[in-house]
Amino acid sequence: MIHKLALRNLLRNKRRSCLTSVIIVFAFSMMVLFMGLSDGGHKAMIDIGVRMGLGHIIVQHKSFSDDPSLQHLIVQPNQLIQQIRQNKPELTAVSRLRVDALIQAGRHGVALTISGVEPAKEVKMSAIADQRAITKGKTLAEFPQSKTFHHLDGIVIGETLANNLEVRVGDTVTITAKPASGADLSRAAFVVAGIFKTGLHELDTFWAEVPLHTLQALLGVPDQVSQISLYSLETPESLAHTTTQLQTSFNHVNISPWQTAAPELYSAVTLDAAGMYLLMLIVYVVVAVGILNTVLMSTFKRKKEFTMMIALGSRPSTVSKIVLLEAVYLSAFSLTLGLALGLWGHHHFATQGLDFKEVFGTAMEAGGVLLPDKFYSILDASKLSLSVLFVFLLTLVVTLIPAIRAGHRSPLAATQDA
Amino acid sequence: MKQLIFFLMCFASFGSKAQTDLPLGLWIDNAERILRAQTSASVLKMNINKAEYQRDFTLLVLTDDRNDTQKVMVRMLGPALWRGNMTLKIDDRISFFEPRNKRTTIMSSSMLASSWMGSHFSNDDLMRETDLARHYSYEAKEAWQKDARNYHLIELTPQPSAPVVWAKVLYRLYIDNDRVFPEQVTYYRRKEDKHPERTLTYSEVKNMDGMLVPTVMEMRVSDKPQEFTRMHYQKIKFNTDLAASKFSEQAFL
Numbered sequence: 001m002i003h004k005l006a007l008r009n010l011l012r013n014k015r016r017s018c019l020t021s022v023i024i025v026f027a028f029s030m031m032v033l034f035m036g037l038s039d040g041g042h043k044a045m046i047d048i049g050v051r052m053g054l055g056h057i058i059v060q061h062k063s064f065s066d067d068p069s070l071q072h073l074i075v076q077p078n079q080l081i082q083q084i085r086q087n088k089p090e091l092t093a094v095s096r097l098r099v100d101a102l103i104q105a106g107r108h109g110v111a112l113t114i115s116g117v118e119p120a121k122e123v124k125m126s127a128i129a130d131q132r133a134i135t136k137g138k139t140l141a142e143f144p145q146s147k148t149f150h151h152l153d154g155i156v157i158g159e160t161l162a163n164n165l166e167v168r169v170g171d172t173v174t175i176t177a178k179p180a181s182g183a184d185l186s187r188a189a190f191v192v193a194g195i196f197k198t199g200l201h202e203l204d205t206f207w208a209e210v211p212l213h214t215l216q217a218l219l220g221v222p223d224q225v226s227q228i229s230l231y232s233l234e235t236p237e238s239l240a241h242t243t244t245q246l247q248t249s250f251n252h253v254n255i256s257p258w259q260t261a262a263p264e265l266y267s268a269v270t271l272d273a274a275g276m277y278l279l280m281l282i283v284y285v286v287v288a289v290g291i292l293n294t295v296l297m298s299t300f301k302r303k304k305e306f307t308m309m310i311a312l313g314s315r316p317s318t319v320s321k322i323v324l325l326e327a328v329y330l331s332a333f334s335l336t337l338g339l340a341l342g343l344w345g346h347h348h349f350a351t352q353g354l355d356f357k358e359v360f361g362t363a364m365e366a367g368g369v370l371l372p373d374k375f376y377s378i379l380d381a382s383k384l385s386l387s388v389l390f391v392f393l394l395t396l397v398v399t400l401i402p403a404i405r406a407g408h409r410s411p412l413a414a415t416q417d418a
Numbered sequence: 419m420k421q422l423i424f425f426l427m428c429f430a431s432f433g434s435k436a437q438t439d440l441p442l443g444l445w446i447d448n449a450e451r452i453l454r455a456q457t458s459a460s461v462l463k464m465n466i467n468k469a470e471y472q473r474d475f476t477l478l479v480l481t482d483d484r485n486d487t488q489k490v491m492v493r494m495l496g497p498a499l500w501r502g503n504m505t506l507k508i509d510d511r512i513s514f515f516e517p518r519n520k521r522t523t524i525m526s527s528s529m530l531a532s533s534w535m536g537s538h539f540s541n542d543d544l545m546r547e548t549d550l551a552r553h554y555s556y557e558a559k560e561a562w563q564k565d566a567r568n569y570h571l572i573e574l575t576p577q578p579s580a581p582v583v584w585a586k587v588l589y590r591l592y593i594d595n596d597r598v599f600p601e602q603v604t605y606y607r608r609k610e611d612k613h614p615e616r617t618l619t620y621s622e623v624k625n626m627d628g629m630l631v632p633t634v635m636e637m638r639v640s641d642k643p644q645e646f647t648r649m650h651y652q653k654i655k656f657n658t659d660l661a662a663s664k665f666s667e668q669a670f671l
Contacts, residue, residue, distance in 0.1 A: 106585045106615050107639065108608040109532070152579055171608065174581045183511035187581040316543065 001223040002318060008297075011385060023290040023342060024334035028391060032282045032342025032384065036377035038276040041270050044375040049265040050246070050258050051127035052198065053115065055094065055229025057243050058261040059084070060254045064226065068297040070099065070180035073175030073224035074253060083226060087249055088242060091232050094121045097215050102303060105165040105206060109266045112161065112206040114175060116215030116225075121145075125231050129196045129209050137169035140209060155194030158204035162195045169195060175210070179220040188218045202234035235308035278388070287391055292398045294367060295327055299406045307411040316407035323406050327399035331392055339388060349377035357395075435499060437648055442556035442572050449591045449600035451652070452631055454481045460654040461495070466537045466647045471535060475500060489665040504670055505534070512541060515670040522667060538616070538637040538647040550587065553580035559588070565594045569601075575609070585609045597621065599632060615640055626654040 010017045032154035052055050059080070061072040064157035074080060081093040097116035102109055116130075123130050129139055134156070143154035156166075157171060160399050167173060169192050176187045190210060198204055216222050232239060239257060247255040259266040299306070453460070458481045466473040476496040482489040487509045502517035514526040518667075525541060533540050553573035562569050573651040574587040586606035592599050604614035616639045620632035633651040663669060 104542070106583055106605075109540070109542070166607070171586060172576075172583070174583050176581075189576075189579060189581045 002322050002325060004362070006080065006322050006329060009148055009302075009322065010326055012331060015299070016298065018329060020290055020294040021334040021337070022389075023392075024287055024331060025338040026285045027286050027290075028335055028338030029341035029345065030341060031205065031280055032379070033345040033349070033377070034276065035387070036342075036346040036379045037354060037375075038272065039380060039383075040349070040354075040378040042273060042381050043143065043378055045265065045269055045272075046258070048127065048189075049118075049262060050231070052200070052203065053096070053126060053128050054210055054258055054262050054265075055125075055227075056232045056234075056239055056258055057206060057230040057246065058256050059230065060226065060256075060259065061248075062252070062254045065254065068098075068226070070219060070221055073097070073180075073226055074228060075224050077223070077225045077228055080253070082249070084228075084230070084246065087229075087246065090234075091230045091242075092125060094118065094125050094229045095212060095217070095228050095233070096229065097221070097225045098227070099177050099215070099219060101175050103161070103165065103173055103175055104119065105167045105171060105173045108165045108205070112208055113229060115164060115179070115207070117209050117211045118212050119145075120207070120375070125229070128131065128198055128203060128207065129194065133160060133196040133198055134194045135197045137192065139194055140211060142411045143193035149155075151319040152191045153211055154191050154197055155208055155210045156194040157191035157192060157208045158206070159195050159197040160201070160205040162192070166204070167192055169193070177219060179218070181220055186218050188214065199245060201215065225347055229351065234276070265394075284394060288394050291327060291395050291400075294330075295323065295399045295402045298326070299323060299402045301405075303409065306406050307330040307413075309411050310409065311411040318407070320403040320407035323403035324396065327395050327403075331395035331411045335388055343379075346379055350379075352375075360390060365399070375391075439559055440570070442558060442570075443551055445570070445591060445593075445598045446556065446574070446589055447551040448587070448593055448598040450600070451483070452600065453651070455629075455656040456484050457482045457658055457660045458654055458656050459658055461652045463650045463652060464535075464537065465650070466535070466649065468536070469647050471536070475535065478662055482662075482665060491665055491669065502533065502534075505614075506665065506667065506670070508665060513667060515652050515667070517670075522670060531541060538639060538645065544572065544639065550589070550590045551572060554584045554587065564592075574626055584615075586611065586623055590613070597630070599630075601632075613640055626651065 059074065061074055064072040079094045081095070084091065084093060095118055098115075100111065100116055102111055103114075103115045117126070117140065123139050123141040127133060131139060137156075138154075140156055144151075145153065152172065155175070157167075157173075162168065165173065166285055172189050173190050173192060174187050174189050176185050179186045198206075212225070216224065232242065233244060243257045244256055309319055310316065353373050353376045419524065431597060435466040446624045458479070460478050460479045460520040462479060463666075464477055466475075471567075474497070475494055478493045478495055479490040480489075480493075488507070489509075490505075490507040491568060494500045500516075504515040504517075505512050508516070509575060510535055514523045514525065515521070516523075529541055534543070557573045560571040567591045569590065570592070572589045573629045576582045576585065584605045585608045588602075588604045588606070589600070590602040590604075592601060599620070601617040601619070605616050605618075607612075607615045619636045619638070620634070621636070622632060622634040623630050625635065631651070631654065635649040636646055638646045
């Protein structure tokens with residue numbers, strides 16, 4: 001009976017019910033859409049970040065983060081990789097040796113970071129100098145490695161660096177670095193194998209990659225690397241668990257997740273997520289105020305109706321229940337519609353992707369990571385159901401006071417007011 | 419050790435270029451050392467002419483090649499603002515001394531490419547890491563006679579894995595009274611390049627301390643034809659007994 005009454009009441013004033021419903025539908029569908037795009041954007045940022053010379057989990061010497069010198073390298077990395085893979089066979093490991101050096105070509109010289117990589121493994125895991133990033137020439141993996149004394153090793157450099165040095169593929173450049181012994185400077189010549197473009201200024205201007213063994217020989221650090229990067233397909237939660245497990249098993253090295261190894265990327269993601277939560281809060285407030293407004297107006301306007309019901313013998317709780325039920329039906333209907341609309345939008349962006357360049361006209365960089373031109377919406381089911389539940393409960397909480405007040409009006413006072 | 423390597427390279431070059439029968443490596447080494455001898459002490463004016471600024475320095479340069487360790491000390495005598503600034507090179511180690519704050523800086527690898535005191539010479543030129551006699555093979559390109567002197571144009575090509583930045587160097591020298599005089603060194607970025615990236619010219623041969631030597635060295639870069647750095651030797655004393663203490667960081671103070 002009271003359900004029927006509540007529904008009839010809603011339909012009696014169609015315009016008011018519709019306006020309230022539109023507010024909720026619009027706000028909620030937008031929230032679903034933004035939640036998906038924001039999560040998708042974060043995932044893209046993290047994916048790109050870990051592929052730009054980072055990794056999901058980074059293994060380093062205990063003192064490397066405080067003093068990244070050649071004295072703090074991981075000795076015999078392959079042995080450690082084998083041990084790690086015995087524990088976690090699903091992880092892919094890549095060794096890297098990094099050092100600050102000087103690259104010279106003719107009379108031009110630029111100070112940069114040089115990364116010694118294992119070309120065959122690197123090309124699969126890293127986005128810096130893979131097939132897609134190389135604009136001219138070859139990747140290190142495709143370039144023939146120096147087998148004899150009379151053949152120079154390859155180097156891949158960023159596009160801006162190549163312009164600054166005025167070099168092209170096939171030219172010779174030299175790399176000068178201070179070896180581990182700290183003595184005189186060491187120098188070696190390389191042939192430019194390829195030129196890459198990542199879109200990130202730091203990498204395109206101050207980054208070069210050479211084969212690991214050549215850099216080890218140049219620096220006098222045979223079988224030593226600065227870091228072992230581990231790549232995984234796990235979710236962030238299980239990744240944190242894996243990191244803790246590995247750190248317990250191998251406590252002689254420092255094992256950290258990408259969040260610690262790349263704090264700037266982590267802060268960018270966290271900051272963006274915080275912005276999203278703020279937006280959600282605003283949406284919740286809008287929804288709550290919208291419903292409160294409608295319910296308040298309807299209870300004020302229907303004072304006579306409620307007092308009449310009470311005068312005819314209805315219990316105050318029945319009146320309160322009717323008002324409450326009106327809000328429940330209205331929000332349930334609007335939320336369902338909003339959710340459907342939001343999911344439809346999400347489906348579009350999840351399959352077609354949002355073309356960032358088309359919308360903003362330019363590529364966007366955040367936290368030292370260049371966002372991809374297109375990114376795809378991702379929705380977390382638990383997060384979504386929590387939002388639905390929260391908005392629904394919020395509606396009930398907001399309606400509670402007007403509903404109780406509606407049931408506790410005296411018929412006498414109502415007639416006097418009239 | 420460096421000298422031993424050099425002589426080995428010389429022998430190697432004699433072997434490989436036996437058809438020319440010319441001691442090209444030795445000539446280049448002699449030409450490169452003409453202003454240094456065993457030891458040398460010289461005063462020179464350095465004139466830097468760039469689009470942005472002009473600078474004139476007076477320098478005292480001491481060199482010591484008596485043993486394997488090459489030593490060079492450059493002290494700035496003027497202008498007053500720069501007086502007392504010193505650069506010390508012992509083998510591959512370069513340190514700079516700034517007298518006003520009494521601070522010594524050891525050169526790092528990233529400073530190698532920067533120019534020395536804003537001139538067209540880089541720190542790397544001072545280092546002579548790209549040693550012409552050591553890292554290159556030689557080929558006689560041309561020989562001619564002019565003013566009763568034998569001129570030679572020698573093409574230097576880097577050894578296959580030599581850590582050098584110039585893919586071709588053309589060295590023009592002449593032999594006068596059994597002494598080798600450098601005249602022009604042109605540096606090419608790539609082997610097939612027609613135009614050099616920079617050119618070093620030696621001129622104004624004069625008698626200094628009983629020896630004929632070129633007294634002006636001028637470095638020009640091709641993409642800025644108006645700019646140059648010229649070093650004009652005023653006085654040179656050869657083969658004096660320079661004390662080892664002159665080439666230590668104690669000499670800064």
